[in-house]
Amino acid sequence: MKWKRGMAGALMLAVGCAPMQAERRVERGPLLRTYSKEVTLGERTLAADVEAKWPTLQLRFVSSEVCRSEQHEEFVENLITEHYEPSAGPAISAGAANTAVGAGLLLARPLFSTEPNRDTIDREGRYGASSQKAATVWGVALLSLGVPALITGIIQTARAGEETQTRKADAVVSLREESCHPQPATGTVEFAGGPGTPPEPRALTNGTLELTADELRGMSFTGVLVGGEPAVISEEDQELLATFRACSRLLSEPLEPTALEQDEAEHLQALRRRVLACRVLPGAPVEERVKQLDAALAAKGTSPEPTDAPTVNSFEDAVAAYPQALKLSEGSPDLEKLQEPERLVGQAVLLRGVLERREEQNIAVVQVGGMRVLVFVAPDRLWAQDFPRGSRVELVGVVMGQQRLGSLEAPLVRAVWMRTAL
Numbered sequence: 001m002k003w004k005r006g007m008a009g010a011l012m013l014a015v016g017c018a019p020m021q022a023e024r025r026v027e028r029g030p031l032l033r034t035y036s037k038e039v040t041l042g043e044r045t046l047a048a049d050v051e052a053k054w055p056t057l058q059l060r061f062v063s064s065e066v067c068r069s070e071q072h073e074e075f076v077e078n079l080i081t082e083h084y085e086p087s088a089g090p091a092i093s094a095g096a097a098n099t100a101v102g103a104g105l106l107l108a109r110p111l112f113s114t115e116p117n118r119d120t121i122d123r124e125g126r127y128g129a130s131s132q133k134a135a136t137v138w139g140v141a142l143l144s145l146g147v148p149a150l151i152t153g154i155i156q157t158a159r160a161g162e163e164t165q166t167r168k169a170d171a172v173v174s175l176r177e178e179s180c181h182p183q184p185a186t187g188t189v190e191f192a193g194g195p196g197t198p199p200e201p202r203a204l205t206n207g208t209l210e211l212t213a214d215e216l217r218g219m220s221f222t223g224v225l226v227g228g229e230p231a232v233i234s235e236e237d238q239e240l241l242a243t244f245r246a247c248s249r250l251l252s253e254p255l256e257p258t259a260l261e262q263d264e265a266e267h268l269q270a271l272r273r274r275v276l277a278c279r280v281l282p283g284a285p286v287e288e289r290v291k292q293l294d295a296a297l298a299a300k301g302t303s304p305e306p307t308d309a310p311t312v313n314s315f316e317d318a319v320a321a322y323p324q325a326l327k328l329s330e331g332s333p334d335l336e337k338l339q340e341p342e343r344l345v346g347q348a349v350l351l352r353g354v355l356e357r358r359e360e361q362n363i364a365v366v367q368v369g370g371m372r373v374l375v376f377v378a379p380d381r382l383w384a385q386d387f388p389r390g391s392r393v394e395l396v397g398v399v400m401g402q403q404r405l406g407s408l409e410a411p412l413v414r415a416v417w418m419r420t421a422l
Helices: 002-017 088-107 131-159 213-217 235-250 257-262 265-280 287-299 315-321 333-339
Strands: 021-053 056-084 117-121 161-184 188-192 208-212 223-226 326-328 348-360 363-368 371-376 392-405 408-420
Touching (some): 315 392, 348 371, 348 408
Parallel strands (some): 326 348
Antiparallel strands (some): 348 363, 363 371
16 A cells, blocks of 8 residues: 555645646736936037127027937736646546446446356466456556546645746836026137138037127138037027027118218118117117108108008017918929919919029029929028028018020019028
């Protein structure tokens, strides 16, 4: 009997230590908290802000690091491991059936005959086993197969189940890059671009460069650098810088009464519009000049333009004051409508193209896709400048119809505001 108990113990030990199949899944639990995290990317940016207060213009240079702002969620995460053995069910079924049949045969042994089977005889003259003996052999054999299988199935079933491990998890739900840790820039400001010799470099004081109207009037540049690194200036500040530069020239010109008497009313009206555009500069001496121009116009019997006319001091103002019915650019479906410009007279358009050339002081040829467009650029506007040939421009304008200029006949658009496109 000891050997039987030893075999049973060895069987249970072997089955209990046998590896089982496992499946793992992760389930998200309740949210614990949300928090922000700032990661420095190791890059730096240089930006310049423009502030105008007549008669000075300040450029404040700020050097900042580039940071990634991350929004995190911390939550409970359940790692569920499911242990199972696919053969456990069949083992229990087969083991239970074999054990039941084997045990039944052994229990029913008294019911079988003990007489030898006289229908069979071996070479030595012995009769075949009796029915009781055959039942005993089959019962023992079935029990030998069924009991281990049944035990194995029961142990495997008992070991099956789920195991849950709880842990904290963290996930990034949003991120964005932005400037961080700003500091006043140090070094020397260099001026780049523009016709002629660039202005002399200027030293920064606490990250600020201050220019007077007199200084800026004689300077020509399109960009600034600090330590060889170009500074980023927003479009709004670029327009403010261009306005200050134009007004520094305009407001320094003397208004001689004799010259005003000789000027035509149309020129005085244009000059008055340019002076009024300088109102965006705090402290600019605009009102006294407007009074002088109004008096000169009154002496000629002409009334000044109404003040309730749309005031356009920037590209954004032009977009707001002149809602565009058409958007004309390369590949635009509206471009085909420009084949018949007479039908579009008076309609506001937003046009983007490449400046091909300047035909006259106030006429530019802009290539839009495969079409040339004549653009009337009023020379008295603050934004009017010598845009480089081949530069990309965008403008808000009004269609004036068809115009012939030399051998070129093309649609004519009067520009309300034009600027260099990005």
